[in-house]
Amino acid sequence: MSTEFIPAAHPIIGEDEVDAVSRVIRSGMVAQGPETAAFEQEFSEQMVGGAHCVAVNSGTSALHTGLLAAGVGPGDEVIVPSFTFAATGNSVALTGATPVFADIEDDYFCLDPASVEAAITDKTVGIMPVHLYGHPANMDALGKIAEKHGLKLFEDAAQAHGATWGGRPVGTFGAFGAFSFYPTKNMTAGEGGMITTGDGELARLAAMIRNQGMEKRYANEVVGLNNRMTDINAAIGRVQLAKVGEWTRQRQENAAFLTENLEGVVAPKVAPEATHVYHQYTIRVSADRDGFVAALKDEHGIGSGVYYPIPNHRLPSLAPYAPGLELPHTEKAAAEVISLPVYPSLTREQLERIVTAVNAVAKAGA
Structure with missing residues (x-):
């Protein structure tokens, strides 16, 4: 592989x-x-x-x-x-x-x-x-x-x-x-x-x-x-x-494969009324998110993103608009989210590598 x-x-x-x-x-x-x-x-x-x-x-x-x-x-x-x-x-x-x-x-x-x-x-x-x-x-x-x-x-x-x-x-x-x-x-x-x-x-x-x-x-x-x-x-x-419709279908197929096969993490949920187009495929990990990201990259060669590590109401630029504000679900998400590759050009081999890597890191941290 x-x-x-x-x-x-x-x-x-x-x-x-x-x-x-x-x-x-x-x-x-x-x-x-x-x-x-x-x-x-x-x-x-x-x-x-x-x-x-x-x-x-x-x-x-x-x-x-x-x-x-x-x-x-x-x-x-x-x-x-x-x-x-x-x-x-x-x-x-x-x-x-x-x-x-x-x-x-x-x-x-x-x-x-x-x-x-x-x-x-x-x-x-x-x-x-x-x-x-x-x-x-x-x-x-x-x-x-x-x-x-x-x-x-x-x-x-x-x-x-x-x-x-x-x-x-x-x-x-x-x-x-x-x-x-x-x-x-x-x-x-x-x-x-x-x-x-x-x-x-x-x-x-x-x-x-x-x-x-x-x-x-x-x-x-x-x-x-x-x-x-x-x-x-x-x-x-x-x-x-002219291409985005087919690309969206491929993103949705890639997301479905990830959701079916990932273990030890919280996969993204979709509301019954919603059609999700998976700009990002965002999982949640309950502990040491940053360590999880590093392990995916350093041990398995899998890139990922954290969107977003600092909530807007904590940013130096926007915090003055929200003095003392507490948003618990926002803070929790900012500490737990990881976005995995889901783009339409991924091959089945690459998707299998992503699954293997995430499951291995999740198991190691369990």
Whole structure:
């Protein structure tokens, strides 16, 4: 059996993507243009049931621009999970609003509706669930809370291309959704993001904000940013969009193999209403997580990731928004999670090596 190192993530970029980039470069039109417009249309049709799509230069820009277009600003509060990448809280803070951190559910790593409801104040304007690791948040419960309190939902779908809740695609529940096309995501554009919304006016505002606040050239209507996606990135995204469905099926098959064969660890759970797209396959170990990660790498040549070792409310950058806050399920997850390789290019031999390694390390630590 091969002992070649198996990395935690492995972006798939082939000749189709190279050809698409070459085509755009040769055209001489490399800034936001026809490729970006085509990518927006195709993403709309294939991923979010025909919703408006606005392409931007990163997932963080999608969150930030979407919040600005939704009118979030100073004096407002938006409830977010602490157990996520810092971009979620950062995007709220960058509007001048306050990120308010809530706890997660133990089983699915997503916002706990009860914790969200307890965090609502008279300054709360929205709730931003993260569909973490590719598993959707409980959109039924969160939607009911938002409706009860007159709040907006904003979806961080950066890791969840193609995931569904109750058969409905993520990115279609809230005032807007935000997807990322960072290289390690389930599909990439090299870099980039997409805002999705059923609100035509929000889409119009987002498109202006990403383009220095103008719809008509030099007729700037609002204060904006330079968050445009290039046609080079869009061309890569269009190629990947045609492949992500099959890649997702392979991720799900790989995840099923791991779940069936792993021993001595807690495998990821999937809610009955959810379609999980396994951006990450995240297990939990109850003791010495960091030692477990080191043993997988040093003794077995298996890469893994810890997403995320420091909760947002403990980060130096975001902790000032949460003095004295205790989030026990978040803290527990941050100490226990390990994400194993699950990407679609894994071979059966590599999957068997991952299983053998995890089971051996788990048994040794028992």
